[in-house]
Amino acid sequence: MQYPLLDLAPITRHLRAVASSRLLIAAVHHLPVFECLAKGPLSIEGLRHQLGLQQRPAMVLFPALCAMGLLAFDSEHKLLITPLGKYLLVSSSPNLTGYVGLEKNDAGVLEMVERLKNDGPLDVNIGLSYVKEGNTASPMDDPQSARFFTLALAGRAQYLSPLVAAKLPGKTHLLDVAGGTGYYSYEWLLANPTARATVFDRTAVLEVAKELLDSFSRSGRPGAQSVKARVAFQPGDMLTDELPKTDLLLAASLFHDWPESTCRRLAKRFAEAIHPGGELCVHDAFLNDSLDGPLAVTDYSAMLFLHTKGRAYSRKEYAAWLKEAGLEVKEQYVPTLMEYGLISASKAYTGE
Numbered sequence: 309m310q311y312p313l314l315d316l317a318p319i320t321r322h323l324r325a326v327a328s329s330r331l332l333i334a335a336v337h338h339l340p341v342f343e344c345l346a347k348g349p350l351s352i353e354g355l356r357h358q359l360g361l362q363q364r365p366a367m368v369l370f371p372a373l374c375a376m377g378l379l380a381f382d383s384e385h386k387l388l389i390t391p392l393g394k395y396l397l398v399s400s401s402p403n404l405t406g407y408v409g410l411e412k413n414d415a416g417v418l419e420m421v422e423r424l425k426n427d428g429p430l431d432v433n434i435g436l437s438y439v440k441e442g443n444t445a446s447p448m449d450d451p452q453s454a455r456f457f458t459l460a461l462a463g464r465a466q467y468l469s470p471l472v473a474a475k476l477p478g479k480t481h482l483l484d485v486a487g488g489t490g491y492y493s494y495e496w497l498l499a500n501p502t503a504r505a506t507v508f509d510r511t512a513v514l515e516v517a518k519e520l521l522d523s524f525s526r527s528g529r530p531g532a533q534s535v536k537a538r539v540a541f542q543p544g545d546m547l548t549d550e551l552p553k554t555d556l557l558l559a560a561s562l563f564h565d566w567p568e569s570t571c572r573r574l575a576k577r578f579a580e581a582i583h584p585g586g587e588l589c590v591h592d593a594f595l596n597d598s599l600d601g602p603l604a605v606t607d608y609s610a611m612l613f614l615h616t617k618g619r620a621y622s623r624k625e626y627a628a629w630l631k632e633a634g635l636e637v638k639e640q641y642v643p644t645l646m647e648y649g650l651i652s653a654s655k656a657y658t659g660e
């Protein structure tokens with residue numbers, strides 16, 4: 309790779325923008341967001357109730373409309389329509405509602421509307437990408453689709469992992485939960501030549517990770533050959549199985565696949581797996597604490613909403629779960645690239 313790295317964010321921004329276009333059309337033509345607010349500002353909860361939306365779709369839609377400059381928060385943290393957003397009211401003359409409605413019956417828009425209204429697909433037995441929960445069949449357990457979804461993330465992980473590895477602390481053992489390709493572990497082991505790592509994921513995903521480790525070891529990069537013997541692959545269910553104890557736990561692009569209640573549960577499970585003095589690092593893209601952007605992340609959140617059980621969260625939301633799990637959250641935010649960054653939290657020594 310060439311250094312300094314070129315930020316690939318423009319590519320993912322364009323990719324994700326389609327999901328937020330669908331949010332915009334849905335908000336104007338299928339959920340009367342602007343008409344509801346025409347009577348005056350409403351709290352998030354107030355607007356959510358008027359629209360009949362559950363929490364997750366509301367927290368995908370409202371921040372996105374703020375990031376687009378169409379809604380904003382007033383001094384009482386109520387949502388209002390901005391001067392730009394007023395052009396999406398049928399009572400405004402002129403307005404762009406007709407123009408925005410050209411694609412209102414597009415299949416992708418209708419799918420977004422269904423998922424917004426229902427907080428996910430109508431058929432709850434549809435296997436969602438990157439998610440394995442309970443007895444519902446998951447594409448991550450089917451060899452063919454697990455390979456497809458895992459390899460789809462390989463380029464991003466391969467590109468970001470040297471940067472992430474350089475910013476992670478040096479410890480003796482890394483637990484890469486839901487590690488996918490395992491690239492974050494391989495790069496971290498290259499940077500920490502005596503450390504070990506465990507990649508924890510579903511069996512079918514780990515089959516792909518093992519092949520990628522083989523190529524990584526044979527890449528000819530100095531030290532790469534020594535990495536293979538220091539990696540363990542552990543198949544399992546991170547929601548129910550006991551996790552190996554570790555002094556550094558990485559949760560890369562993981563929490564955003566899950567609803568808030570599961571994120572809380574995961575934070576607790578991860579905190580339990582960390583030795584006193586150890587650290588938990590989250591590599592992800594974060595909403596502003598004010599929940600009104602940035603646009604690149606609200607676009608991403610719309611895409612995550614369509615394909616997983618999650619959405620993008622703010623650093624404040626992560627901090628609350630990690631604190632609740634007994635960890636000490638660090639103030640520092642370490643940006644990487646492609647809108648991602650690292651936040652971390654440590655587990656206090658017990659003094660034993």
Ligand SMILES: C[S@@+](CC[C@H](N)C(=O)[O-])C[C@H]1O[C@@H](n2cnc3c(N)ncnc32)[C@H](O)[C@@H]1O
Pocket residue numbers: 438439440441448458461465485486487488489508509510513544545546547559560561562565
């Ligand atoms: C979005 S991918 C992230 C992969 C990797 N951390 C990365 O950043 O490239 C989420 C991963 O979570 C794994 N996963 C989902 N549900 C799981 C579960 N219940 N137990 C273990 N792994 C799970 C998936 O198989 C997938 O590899």
